[in-house]
Amino acid sequence: MTKEDDVTKTADGNVTPGTIGAVLHSAARYDLQVWLLTLGRERVFREKILRLVARLQPGEAVLDVGCGTGTLAIAAKEHVGPTGTVYGIDASPEMLARAEKKARKAGVEVVLKNAIAQALPFPDAQFDVVLTTIMLHHLPRKARQQCAAEMRRVLKLGGRLLAVDFGLAAREQKGLLAHFHRHGSVKLPDIIGLLSEAGLSSVESGAVGFRDLQFVLAKVPCCAR
Numbered sequence: 001m002t003k004e005d006d007v008t009k010t011a012d013g014n015v016t017p018g019t020i021g022a023v024l025h026s027a028a029r030y031d032l033q034v035w036l037l038t039l040g041r042e043r044v045f046r047e048k049i050l051r052l053v054a055r056l057q058p059g060e061a062v063l064d065v066g067c068g069t070g071t072l073a074i075a076a077k078e079h080v081g082p083t084g085t086v087y088g089i090d091a092s093p094e095m096l097a098r099a100e101k102k103a104r105k106a107g108v109e110v111v112l113k114n115a116i117a118q119a120l121p122f123p124d125a126q127f128d129v130v131l132t133t134i135m136l137h138h139l140p141r142k143a144r145q146q147c148a149a150e151m152r153r154v155l156k157l158g159g160r161l162l163a164v165d166f167g168l169a170a171r172e173q174k175g176l177l178a179h180f181h182r183h184g185s186v187k188l189p190d191i192i193g194l195l196s197e198a199g200l201s202s203v204e205s206g207a208v209g210f211r212d213l214q215f216v217l218a219k220v221p222c223c224a225r
Contacts, residue, residue, distance in 0.1 A: 045210055046075045049133065053208075053215055054162045059083040060128040065117050065151060066090055066135030070099025070110065076131065077108045087122070089115040118146035125156045133164040134213075136191065137184045144186075148198035158222045161200055163191050168212040191216045 049072070050056050056079040064073040067088030077086040088110055090096050096112050103110045115121045117132070117139065130151045136144055151161055166185040186194075191214075192202045200218035208215050 042071065043075075045208075046072055048209065049131075049162070049164060049215075050075055050079050053164075053204075053217060054129055054131060054160065056080055056084075056129060061126060062086045062129045062131065063120075063122070063127045063151075063154060064088040065120070065130060065132040065147070066138075067099060067112065068095050070096075070102045070112065072131065072133060073099065073110045073112075074103055074106050074108050077110050085111070087111045087113065087127075089113045089117070089120065091116050118143055118150060120150045120154055122154045124153055125159075126154050128156055128159050130155055130159070130161045132162070134166065136163060136165050136194075137186050144194055145197065148194050148200075152195075152198040152200055152220065155200075155220045157220055159220045161195065161218045161220075162215060163195065163218075164208060164213055164215045165191065166212055167214045185212075188214050188216065192218075 054076075056062065056076060058079075058081040060080045061084065062073075062076045062080060064076065064086065067073045067090050070088055073086050073088035077084070080086060088096075088099060089112070090099070091114070093114055096114055099110070099112055103112075113121055117135065132147075132151065136147070139147060155161060167188060168185050188205055192205060195202060195216060195218045199220070201221055202216050202218045204217040205215060207213070
């Protein structure tokens with residue numbers, strides 16, 4: 001086990017009990033990062049992820065792991081409609097508080113829970129789709145493996161998992177975003193390998209089209225046990 005695996009801290013250096021890796025607690029900072037990342041085109045970014053990549057369908061049950069301030073979860077609910085359900089989990093109460101305000105303002109019902117990605121508070125095979133965007137790079141290697149195993153556990157047979165994250169480390173990035181984003185990256189082959197180890201089969205991967213963001217869409221084999 002590396003020293004990284006033992007670290008329990010927030011992004012600002014504070015300790016968060018039960019959480020391994022960096023936890024962002026500044027909701028305003030998080031929203032600013034997303035705005036910078038998408039050059040103010042956050043809605044286009046979210047729609048591309050949900051419609052073209054995750055391919056959400058009406059009636060599906062969706063889980064957003066590391067939901068942050070809830071923008072993606074709210075957009076997902078609009079895609080799955082009144083017969084679908086969307087849950088979001090995050091380790092930061094401040095993030096969830098802002099997410100709840102956004103959901104109320106949008107008139108959208110999203111279930112939000114304070115939980116960690118390595119121990120999802122849901123039964124086996126509950127969701128059709130699991131999303132995780134710009135979150136995996138905050139976790140050390142062992143925690144990523146636990147997170148991937150948990151996301152696989154809560155997916156139904158044939159269910160889909162979409163992982164989106166940075167492909168370049170902070171030292172490789174340029175521009176204003178690099179000043180805010182200092183928490184690393186996950187190379188595309190590493191994400192594919194991580195999901196494969198958890199029992200998921202990658203069906204598509206590549207660039208998202210926003211900065212150095214990349215995606216992997218994986219499925220639970222229909223014949224899996």
